Amino acid sequence: MSVVPEENASLRQLQIFHSKLDEEKDFDKDLLRNVAFLSGEIGELVRVIQDIQKADNVEASRGLKDRLGEELADILAYIY
Numbered sequence: 001m002s003v004v005p006e007e008n009a010s011l012r013q014l015q016i017f018h019s020k021l022d023e024e025k026d027f028d029k030d031l032l033r034n035v036a037f038l039s040g041e042i043g044e045l046v047r048v049i050q051d052i053q054k055a056d057n058v059e060a061s062r063g064l065k066d067r068l069g070e071e072l073a074d075i076l077a078y079i080y
């Protein structure tokens with residue numbers, strides 16, 4: 001089983017992690033479908049940014065920034 005990279009992992013370490021994860025989980029390797037999925041994740045990122053811009057208090061904004069990190073991680077998973 002792939003070991004989740006540490007927080008300050010290098011891009012190369014993340015690439016290796018995702019490559020192993022793809023093999024383990026038998027994820028789809030079709031380039032066109034992966035670009036389509038990446039586009040969906042970019043849309044999710046845009047929605048979070050819009051929500052952050054609309055947030056009217058620090059607490060709400062903090063939770064949204066966690067979501068922002070999750071969406072950026074999703075995008076990173078598709079661009080290695």
Ligand SMILES: [Mg+2]
Binds near residue numbers: 041044
């Ligand atoms: Mg996502």
